[in-house]
Amino acid sequence: MTDPGSPGAGPHASGVWVFVEARRGALRDVSIQLIGEARRIADRKGAVLSGVLPGWKIDSLAREAIEYGLDRVYVVEDPRLETYTSRPFTKILAALIRKHRPEIVLFGASKNGRDLGGRLHAVIDTGLAADCVRFDVTPEGYLDMIRPAFGGRSLAHIHCEKQRPQMASARQNVFRPPPRNLSRRGEVVREAVEITDADLDVRVVRFVETPKHDVSKIDDAKILVSGGAGLGEAKNFALLEDFADVLGGAVAASRKPVDAGWVPKAVQVGQTGKTVRPNLYVAVGISGAVQHLAGMQEAGTIVAINHDPKAAIFEVADYGIVGDLFQVVPEMIRQLRARSGKTAVAVSAAAGDR
C-alpha cells in the first residue's frame, strides 16, 4: 500500500489549484484553458489560484501560467521530470496537497492528466470527477462538477462533500483559453519533493510524434464530412476526401469505419472518440447511434445523407437527403464545384453560434 491517509476533511482546506502540464517545452492547451476556468471558480470563492508545475527548465512556463491568470505557481524542478511519468508526478501532487491542503484541485483531461488524477485520487483517497464540461459553485460552497452522462443526453452534477480536496478533470477544448496578460504578476514558489530511483519505475523509451496536420484536423475544422458504415469499404473514403476538399473541411468518421480499420481512430467522433463542434457537420452513411450523436450533436448545422429514411441521424439533422450516398455525394461535389469561383467557402457566425 502507498502512504495511507487522506489529506483529510477540511474546514481548513482552502485555495484552488490546477495541475499545469508542461509538454515538450510548452504548456498544454488544456492547461491554459483550465487556468481560465479555474480563475473564474477561484474568484467566485474569493480564493487564491495556484498551479502545480513539475518539470525541467520551466521558469518561462511558470511565468506564462501566471500571465494566463494564476496567482502562484508551485514549481518542482528536476531533469527527471522533463517527461511525465505516473509515480513521480503522483508523489509530488500528493506531497504538496498534504502540505498546503487546497480545497479544489483541477486537471486537464489529457491522457496524462487522467493518468495522474486516477492514480492520485486512489492514493490520497478523495473524489475525482472526470471530463467535466462545466463548473459551478453551489450555495453551500461545494464545487459543482458537471459532466456528460452515458449517451450524452444528460449532464450529471457531481459533488464531493466530505473529502478534500475536491478534484476534477476538465475536458479538452471545452473551455476558452483566457487572454494572456504580459504584465500580470504572481508568485513562483520552489518546492522540493524527493524523487528516489525507486520512484522512477517507468522508463520512456521512445516517442514518435504524430504529424501536426493529423493531430488537430478534426478538432479544429469548421466543416466536417463524416463517414459511417454506409461507406462500405476503406477505399470509398476517397470520395469523402474529395467532398471535404471542395468544402474546405476535414474528414471524420463514426465508430464502425474505425472498428473496421478503414480510418484511424484519431478521426472518430462519438462517445468513444472525439466531441466536435464544427459549424457544419455532414453525416454520410451514418445511422446515428446515440454513441455517435454524443460527439456531434452540438454542431452548428447538421446535414445527414442516408438511404434509410428511418435512420436516427435524421432526428438530429437540420437537413437531410434520403438517397444513395454514392449518387448524392458526387452530385454535391459537382454542384459545389460549379458554384465555386464566385465566393470563398465560409460559414457565417450565425450558423455556428448555436
Add this chain to the structure above:
Amino acid sequence: MTAGDGGAKRGLRIIVCIKQVPKAQELSVDPVTKTLKRVGVPSEINPPDQNALETALRLKAERGGEVLVLSMGPTSFDESLERAIAMGADRAYLISDRALGGSDTVPTANTLSEAIHKLGSFDLVLCGEETTDSSTGHVGPGIAGHLDVPQITYCSDVVVVGDRVRGTRMIEDGAETWECALPAVVTVDFGCNRPREPSLTGKIRVKRGGLITRWSAADLNLDPAKIGLRGSPTIVAKVETVQLPDRQGKIFREEPAVAVALLLEALKKDGVVLP
C-alpha cells in the same frame, strides 16, 4: 525476479478487470420523448475491456501462464464472465454484494485491488482504457495506486520481454513507449486489436461450469466504511437533461440533383455561404 534469471521461460499470471455495460451502439433516442431508450438494451463486455482481454490472451499464447478475469457487479455480470471464459480466460471472479452498490471510482479501485491481493501474485493487471458507460479511465490507475505498482495507460500495443512490459501509449501528440518491470497495471486502448469470438471448446468449458467464483464483501474482508455508496467520496447530486438545439429536420427526398440543389439553397439561406 530479475532480468536474465530465466524469467522469459516463466508463464505470465494476468488478471483482466472487466465491466459489463449496456451495448452503446444499440442505444437509441425516443424520437417523441427525446430520452434514451434503455429498456431491453443488451449488455456486453465493456468494449475497451474486450481489447484488454484479447491482449491478455495473446500474451498467454506467446508466453504461457494463465488469464484470470475479475469483475465487480451484480450476478447478471455472469453473462460477461462466461463469455470471457469462452473466449479463452482460465477462470473468472465476480465480487458481488449489495453493499458495493453505488461505488464511485475510489471504492471500485479499492475493492478490485483487495480482490487482486486475494488472488495472490500477478505479473500484469490489464484494464480497458475506460468504460463506455462512465468514461472516467480512473479505475485502472487507481488500482495501480492502491497496489503500489507501475502503470502504463492508454496502450495500443503491449509487449512483455523477460520480466519487463513495454506499452505504447497513444497520446495527443504522438505514440510514447513506456517500459517498466513486472508486476504492473496496463490499460488498453479501445479498438487496438480485434477481440476473438468465443470458441467451441471455450463454450464447452463454460457448460461444464465451476470456473466462476463469487466473492462477497466479507470474503474480501472489506472495511464497510470503504465500500459502496458509503465509501464513495463523490455523489451524483442531480442529473439535468441536455437542451439540444432545435433542429428543423427538413428532409429532401427528391432525386439527387434536385435534392442537392435544394439543400445548397437552404444552407445559403441560413447563412452557410457556399462556393
